[in-house]
Structures are given as structure tokens and as C-alpha cells.
Amino acid sequence: MMNVVGFLFVPLLLAPGVLTLERAEHDYYKYHPMEKISTWMTQMEKDHPDVVTIVDYGKTYENRTISLLRIGLKSEAKKKAIWMDCGIHAREWIAPAFCQYFVRQILQTYKTDAKMEAMMTNMDFYVTPVLNIDGYMYSWKDISTRLWRKNRSPGPSGGCYGTDLNRNFDANWGTVGVSSDCSSNIYCGRGPISEPEAQAVTYFVGSRKEDFLCFLTIHSYGQLLLVPYGHPNFTAPNYEELMNVGKGAAEAIWKVHGKNYTVGTSPDVLYANSGSSRDWARMQDIPLTFTFELRDNGTYGFELPEDQIQPTCEEAYHGALHIITYAHDKTFSGAAAAAAATLWTMLLAVGVSGANLL
Amino acid sequence: MELRGAMVLVVLMGTTWSLSVTTIRPETVSMDAVARPDMAEENTEQTEAAAAEEAEEDVMATGELNPNHYPAQRAAKVVQHYLNTRHGSPYRLFGLKQVHSGNAEDVADSGRKYQLEISVHEIISNTTEKCSAEVYFPRGEKQLPPQVQVSSLVELPKTDVEAKEGELYQEYRTNKTLRTEKRLPDSYGHMDPEMTPFWHLGIVASSFIMLSESTENTLYNVAQVANITQLTTENDQLKFDCHVLLHDMVSQEIPQWKLLFTWSPAEGVKVLQTEKLPHVHECEKHPKTN
Numbered sequence: 001m002m003n004v005v006g007f008l009f010v011p012l013l014l015a016p017g018v019l020t021l022e023r024a025e026h027d028y029y030k031y032h033p034m035e036k037i038s039t040w041m042t043q044m045e046k047d048h049p050d051v052v053t054i055v056d057y058g059k060t061y062e063n064r065t066i067s068l069l070r071i072g073l074k075s076e077a078k079k080k081a082i083w084m085d086c087g088i089h090a091r092e093w094i095a096p097a098f099c100q101y102f103v104r105q106i107l108q109t110y111k112t113d114a115k116m117e118a119m120m121t122n123m124d125f126y127v128t129p130v131l132n133i134d135g136y137m138y139s140w141k142d143i144s145t146r147l148w149r150k151n152r153s154p155g156p157s158g159g160c161y162g163t164d165l166n167r168n169f170d171a172n173w174g175t176v177g178v179s180s181d182c183s184s185n186i187y188c189g190r191g192p193i194s195e196p197e198a199q200a201v202t203y204f205v206g207s208r209k210e211d212f213l214c215f216l217t218i219h220s221y222g223q224l225l226l227v228p229y230g231h232p233n234f235t236a237p238n239y240e241e242l243m244n245v246g247k248g249a250a251e252a253i254w255k256v257h258g259k260n261y262t263v264g265t266s267p268d269v270l271y272a273n274s275g276s277s278r279d280w281a282r283m284q285d286i287p288l289t290f291t292f293e294l295r296d297n298g299t300y301g302f303e304l305p306e307d308q309i310q311p312t313c314e315e316a317y318h319g320a321l322h323i324i325t326y327a328h329d330k331t332f333s334g335a336a337a338a339a340a341a342t343l344w345t346m347l348l349a350v351g352v353s354g355a356n357l358l
Numbered sequence: 359m360e361l362r363g364a365m366v367l368v369v370l371m372g373t374t375w376s377l378s379v380t381t382i383r384p385e386t387v388s389m390d391a392v393a394r395p396d397m398a399e400e401n402t403e404q405t406e407a408a409a410a411e412e413a414e415e416d417v418m419a420t421g422e423l424n425p426n427h428y429p430a431q432r433a434a435k436v437v438q439h440y441l442n443t444r445h446g447s448p449y450r451l452f453g454l455k456q457v458h459s460g461n462a463e464d465v466a467d468s469g470r471k472y473q474l475e476i477s478v479h480e481i482i483s484n485t486t487e488k489c490s491a492e493v494y495f496p497r498g499e500k501q502l503p504p505q506v507q508v509s510s511l512v513e514l515p516k517t518d519v520e521a522k523e524g525e526l527y528q529e530y531r532t533n534k535t536l537r538t539e540k541r542l543p544d545s546y547g548h549m550d551p552e553m554t555p556f557w558h559l560g561i562v563a564s565s566f567i568m569l570s571e572s573t574e575n576t577l578y579n580v581a582q583v584a585n586i587t588q589l590t591t592e593n594d595q596l597k598f599d600c601h602v603l604l605h606d607m608v609s610q611e612i613p614q615w616k617l618l619f620t621w622s623p624a625e626g627v628k629v630l631q632t633e634k635l636p637h638v639h640e641c642e643k644h645p646k647t648n
């Protein structure tokens with residue numbers, strides 16, 4: 001009798017809906033260790049097969065694969081791109097949390113929001129949830145490692161570990177806001193892009209730099225939106241534009257939960273520095289490059305309580321979206337309107353000259 | 359007639375054209391770069407106009423300050439630490455909310471003085487208050503602590519705070535003892551709500567160190583109260599031993615300190631002893647991790 005009942009249960013359990021309910025939903029408002037983030041990435045690709053692709057683009061010092069999610073709708077036309085990376089600095093746990101939230105958000109939004117659908121048709125989003133994987137995993141190891149910042153490559157002489165990846169890019173490398181002492185938290189490495197993690201970004205983005213409209217690198221803490229350059233003697237050619245777009249983003253952030261984010265160059269609002277990924281990206285002619293420093297202002301610092309993940313992600317999402325939308329509209333709507341206007345003018349000229357002939 | 363028809367056709371075509379276009383290879387070079395063709399080659403090259411601006415900026419570090427820029431912000435942070443040493447308690451803790459205006463001037467060769475209008479945020483009651491402050495950073499071979507004066511800070515309503523402080527004081531003077539409590543907050547930003555007042559006390563005590571260690575080239579916050587233990591006393595003060603991890607935003611380092619301090623509602627926090635712990639080097643602790 002029991003066997004018959006058992007047989008009846010089996011097909012019930014195998015019914016698709018039931019099994020989906022059994023799988024635990026990814027909690028976007030908790031911090032996750034690297035294994036869980038990797039599993040989540042695989043799941044995102046599975047759940048959205050035509051839209052999400054995992055791209056492996058490098059290796060960490062400890063030989064782990066660095067991956068991103070490429071997110072976009074299929075299009076015949078040549079697509080432009082948006083870059084977002086999180087977790088260059090290991091202890092800034094809110095940053096990887098934001099990348100996961102951002103991915104979830106755009107995947108939910110495009111189905112019902114025509115604007116997001118258009119953006120995902122015209123552009124691909126390249127999102128790296130954790131860039132400094134070795135460092136991030138190290139910060140999960142135990143109490144004494146939680147505040148680790150750098151990667152995990154050994155120093156030139158025995159005894160010190162880690163290079164500050166955000167001082168290692170080939171952008172005025174080693175000039176200001178760095179240390180040549182390997183035990184320093186702002187040690188810039190043996191040379192520009194000496195670190196495999198920085199190399200991975202450099203080669204991937206560098207080989208496609210004409211495609212990228214926007215390069216966003218996510219950090220914490222301080223509630224800042226930083227524009228290039230970190231070196232006080234250099235000004236970005238589109239500084240005014242960067243400041244205007246940044247201020248628009250800060251306003252969008254403020255509207256969500258009333259948090260103030262300050263906009264400016266690093267040497268103005270924080271400190272001078274060199275070798276940052278943002279500066280390198282701007283030097284590749286990627287026009288809109290920003291560093292996001294998320295919550296808070298120092299009360300909890302790097303150990304931001306999990307109950308602040310949701311509001312932080314919500315406000316940062318609106319800030320990022322402002323920049324991304326600007327980048328998109330400048331390239332697509334604007335160009336299309338200009339093309340239409342050109343055609344109109346042309347045909348009008350033909351029409352007028354035609355009328356004259358009549 | 360024919361021309362009008364042709365124009366209508368053109369308009370229709372134009373509309374269709376813009377709808378069907380999804381991508382056109384855009385101008386990636388910005389207007390600024392076009393205006394200054396030399397910059398298109400090497401966009402890190404500085405124009406003369408920008409150079410003049412930058413030189414002006416250096417001079418601007420004295421005189422009227424941009425309230426959002428780092429010189430005013432760092433000086434204002436010192437005011438936060440000062441307020442916490444004076445008024446901080448298990449139920450009162452200040453954060454810097456905003457800098458409204460700032461002014462800096464050199465004082466002979468001996469140092470620099472900042473005058474600031476700021477808003478401070480009392481974190482626990484979630485109230486904001488404006489105040490004026492002066493911060494003097496002495497210059498010299500030996501690093502001396504900055505001097506702070508605060509004026510026009512209205513006394514924040516006390517009743518609630520006084521009652522809670524009294525309760526906590528009585529509880530831990532007679533009934534309970536805080537055995538070592540670790541990691542306030544933990545890696546996830548959490549702590550046992552009963553321990554929150556001791557996290558606040560750890561921050562207040564740390565403020566004495568952050569105040570005395572501050573210069574124009576530092577920006578301190580408390581990263582974590584690594585542990586805090588209550589010790590016995592012969593007098594009517596509560597006495598604590600704690601180990602704190604500070605974060606200096608400018609160097610990005612995590613200086614570690616041990617502190618011995620007392621607290622009572624009447625006396626506030628008084629620091630008895632401090633000890634800076636040496637920077638822990640990797641080779642002493644961790645081999646390469648897998």
C-alpha cells in the first residue's frame with residue numbers, strides 16, 4: 001500500500017513548479033561568501049539564458065577565475081557597453097552586495113519598463129560582482145582578516161602581502177597617494193598592472209574600449225561620487241560634464257532615502273591618488289567614469305549592518321541609473337535625432353531646389 | 359501641391375528613420391576635446407587655464423574653504439571627536455552631518471587655524487544641531503594634538519539620556535559585570551542590542567585618541583571595538599579595558615589601540631591609559647592561504 005502511495009508522490013515532486021519552490025531564493029539583503037556569489041552567477045545565467053552570459057576574463061593571484069555577467073538583449077546592430085565592477089577592495093562588502101542587487105534589478109525591470117528594454121537592446125552591461133576574489137575570501141576567513149583591503153599576492157621580499165589594486169592601474173602609476181612599502185595598505189605594486197586582477201580588467205576593457213560608454217567602480221565607505229583624475233595636476237577633458245552628471249546622480253540618490261553623496265575629484269573631496277581603475281578607464285577615452293563610495297559616513301564604516309543593504313542598494317541603483325541613462329541617451333536618442341534632422345534638411349533642400357526648377 | 363506632398367513624405371520618412379535606428383557609431387570624443395585638439399592626443403595633458411586654476415586651488419586651502427572639500431571636512435571631523443570626548447556617553451554619540459562653511463588661516467609659523475560652521479548629528483536621538491567651531495593644528499617637529507573650541511552648541515534635550523545612563527550605571531555597578539564582549543559590531547554590522555551602549559562607550563573612549571592623533575592629513579573613524587571588558591574599581595566609576603581598531607581614511611590603515619577608561623553619568627568618560635599596538639606584519643601570522 002505504502003509503495004503505491006510512494007509511486008504517486010514521486011511524479012508530484014518531479015512536477016516543475018514544486019521543485020522551483022524548493023530552491024532557496026537568493027537573499028539580496030545579506031552578505032554572501034564567494035561560493036554563494038559564484039553559485040548565484042551560475043543561477044542567473046540559467047534563469048535568463050538569452051540575456052545573461054558568464055564571461056571568464058582572468059585569474060587572481062591564487063589562480064581563481066575572475067568572471068563577469070554580460071547582460072543584454074540580442075540585437076543585430078553593434079552594441080555599446082556599460083562596465084561595473086565591485087569588490088576591488090576586499091573589506092568593502094556592501095559593494096559586491098550592490099552588484100548583485102543591480103543585476104537583479106535590471107533583469108526585473110526590462111520586462112516591464114520600455115526604457116530599460118531599449119537600453120538593454122542598445123547596450124550590454126558587464127558586471128563583475130567580485131574583482132578581488134582572493135582578498136574577499138580572505139576577509140571572510142576570521143575576525144582578524146575582516147578589514148583586509150588588498151589582493152593576496154606576496155610582496156617583493158618575504159613578510160608582506162598584498163597590493164592595493166586601485167593603485168596598480170596604468171594611470172600616472174606610482175606618483176601620488178601611494179606607498180612603495182609592501183606592508184602599506186596603499187602599496188601600488190612592483191609596477192603598473194603588476195597584479196593579475198588589474199591585468200584582467202585592463203585587457204578585457206582595453207581590447208573593447210571603443211564600445212564602453214560608462215565605467216563605474218563600486219567601493220565603500222564615505223558617500224561620495226568621485227570623478228577623474230586622482231592626480232591633482234590633471235583635469236579630465238570633460239570635467240564639466242562629469243560633474244554635472246555626477247550631481248544629477250547625487251540628486252537621484254538623495255531622492256531615495258535622503259542621503260547626501262558628495263561629488264568631486266578625489267584630490268578635492270578625499271585625497272590625491274594615482275593608479276586607480278577609474279583614472280585608467282578615463283584615459284582609454286571612456287567618457288563617463290565614476291567611483292561610487294557607498295554608505296556610511298564612518299559610524300559603522302566597512303561593517304555596514306545588513307539592514308542597511310537594501311536602502312543603500314536602492315539609492316545607489318538610482319544614482320548608477322542616472323549616469324547610465326545619460327550615457328545611453330547621449331549616444332542613441334541624440335544620434336538618432338541628429339540623423340533624422342540631417343535627412344530632413346537634405347530632403348528639404350532637394351524639395352526646394354526641385355520647386356525652383358518647376 | 360506636389361512639393362507639399364513631398365514634404366509630408368519626407369516627414370514620414372524621417373520619423374520612420376529615427377524609429378528604426380537603434381545604433382549609430384557616435385562621437386566618442388567630447389566637445390572639450392574637440393575644442394582643444396591637442397588634448398585629443400594625450401588627454402592627460404594640462405591646459406594653461408587648468409594650470410592656473412590648480413594653482414589657485416592651492417592658495418584656496420587658506421582663506422575661504424569649499425565646505426565639501428577635504429581640508430574643511432578633515433577639520434570638521436576633529437570637532438566631532440572633540441564633542442564626543444566632552445559629551446559622549448553610552449546614550450549620546452555625535453557624527454558629522456555637514457560642513458556649511460569654513461575658513462583657514464596660517465598662524466605665524468606655528469600652525470593653521472580653521473573656523474567652521476557645521477551641523478552635527480546626535481546619532482541615538484537622531485537630532486541635528488548647528489554649531490560653530492575653531493580647530494587649531496599646531497605645526498612642529500613633534501606632533502602635537504589639535505586644539506578645539508566649540509561655541510553656540512545648544513544643549514541637547516537630556517531627560518531621556520540621563521535616565522538611561524543612570525539605569526545602566528546602577529546595573530553594572532551593582533548587579534552585572536560586563537565580561538569580555540568581542541567584535542562590536544561583528545563582520546555583518548550586527549551586535550547584541552544590550553551591548554550597543556558599550557559599543558558607544560568604546561567609540562567615545564576612542565575619540566580621545568582620534569582627537570589627539572588628528573592632523574590635517576588624517577580622517578579617523580572607529581572601524582571596530584575588538585573587545586571591551588569591565589574591570590573592578592574601588593571608587594564609584596565604572597572601569598573598562600578595551601581594544602579598538604581605528605580607520606584612517608587618508609592612509610587607509612587600521613591603527614590598533616588599547617585603552618583603559620572610566621565612566622559615570624556625573625564624570626563622563628575619562629581615559630586613564632592608552633597604548634598603541636604595533637602594526638601586525640603578515641609573516642608573523644599568516645602563511646599563504648588556500
